[in-house]
Amino acid sequence: MSEPQSTLQRNRIHRALSRPNLLMGADRELLLVTGLVAIILIFVVLTLYSALFGIAIWFVIVGALRMMAKADPLMRHVYVRHLRYRHHYLPTSSPWRRF
Secondary structure (H helix, E strand, O other): OOOOOOOOOOOOOOHHHHOOOEEOOEEHHHHHHHHHHHHHHHHHHOOHHHHHHHHHHHHHHHHHHHHHHHHOOOHHHHHHHHHHOOOOOOOOOOOOOOO
């Protein structure tokens, strides 16, 4: 016997449309801002200490951003939304809580 034909329409969802926008395994905007700060620190100040500090900042922050993206690729968006709605959701257990 043949299987009954499905009347549902199938639509392809391309992987590029549903994946988070990452660069080097970290959030793209945060990584680019970190790179900009490191480049400014290295090439504007032009001392050996600022170059070492800029390189150290780059590696430390990129490592932290990659760990953050590995835990949740959309963590930056969730945190910004949390800050926006902070006044609506107060950190109390119920409206009738005693202060």
